[in-house]
Amino acid sequence: MTASPPALTRLPSSALRLSGADRLDFVQGQMTNNLKAAPTPGMVAACFLNPKGQIELFARIYKREHDIYLHLAEGQAPLLAARFRKYIIFDQVEVQxxxxxxxxxxxxxxxxxxxxxxxxxxxxxxxxxxxxxVLAGRVNRSGDPGLDLHYLRRHEDALLSALNAEERPLDELEAARIRASISDAAQDGWAGYLPQEVGLDSAMSYRKGCYVGQEIMARLEARGNTRYHLAQLSGEQLPPHSDVTLEGKVVGRSGASSGTLTLARLRKDLPADAALQVGGVSARLSAATESAL
Structure with a gap:
């Protein structure tokens, strides 16, 4: 029996490159995860926070022998570049x-x-x-580990020919991600929230040096919990990026939606059978979230 071809999805994205002698120390002092502990080549996911510990940006950061490559959502590279340049004083760092x-x-x-x-x-x-x-990194975007391939645009036709893969739309990948309860800071719109409230704990290290927002992260670690967590809600025609309410009171916020499922930043103290609404549409905690409570 002939094996089915692999599936691929093009990711709307942006990219930065850091070079210079101080590049690793510099970016380490900006991000929530520990890039210094990664192998070379290696990769970590990390957030960039404001002084209140809230998410500004999220990136997957690749540590390489001669530079550092940062993969971000579409349109976000200029924002992170501007942030970096604000903090570069005497550091030998070039941002491209x-x-x-x-x-x-x-x-x-x-x-x-x-x-x-x-x-x-x-x-x-x-x-x-x-x-x-091509720079390849193991990333779980669908519920099963796959690969992110980063390549020069001029090589795209040759790469697609070599892969001989079935192309699937971004909406299909997004639906798989939401079904697997995998948080995405950009797609879900989590800017302004704490990483621990929206399922981005894996982007955190509590054992690295200081960074912007680190004091708030240390307090959260000492306290041991947050009032909100990442939940999955089910319903029909659930709107994305909308208030989640219970009896008229706002108790959370939805992220991206597949229509019948949405991820949400939701209060932890809600009963499993709560009659919720997402932007006025009836919803309830999915079976996956209920089993995790």
Whole structure:
């Protein structure tokens, strides 16, 4: 029986490159995760917070031998570049916006030529007769680990030909992500919230040095919890990015929606059978969230 081709989805995204002798120390002092502890090459997910500990931006940050590559949602690279330049004083750091040169796609599996399944989470893959290089990182966007491939736009046709994959729309990938309760700071619109309230705990390290918002994170760690958590709500035609209410009182906020499911920043003290509304549409905690309570 012939195996079905892998699936891929193009990701609207933007990109920054940091170079210079102080690049690692500089970015380490800005982000919530510990890039210094990652191998080379390696990758961590991290948030960039304001002084109140609230999310401003989210990125996957690749540590490489000669530079640092930051993968962000579409249109966010200029915002992070402006933030970086505000904090560069005597640091030997150069910030480049590569959004026009680089593109990213997600392969829904790890069946990509040259990828070593038992290898590290970040690998350089070679494609095409000219031997162009693609930066590949293991990322779970659908409920199962797949690969993010970062490549020069001029190599796109050759890369797609080499992958011989079935292209799926972004909406389908988003629906799989929401079904798997995987938080996405940009798609869900979590700017202004604490990372722990919206399921981004894996983007945090409590054992690294100081960064903007670190004092608030330390207080939260000492307290041990937050009033809100990431929940999955079910219903019909659930609107995205809308207030979640209970008996007219706002108790949370929805993120992206697949129509029948949405992720939400929701108060923890709500009963499992609460009759919620999302933007005026009836909803309830999904079975996945109920089982986790």
């Amino acid at each position: 916006d590569l959004s026009q040169e680089l593109a990213t796609l997600h392969v829904w599996s790890q069946t990509v030529p040259g990828w070593a399944q038992d290898g590290p989470d970040v690998q350089n893959l070679t494609f095409g007769e000219a031997g162009f290089t």
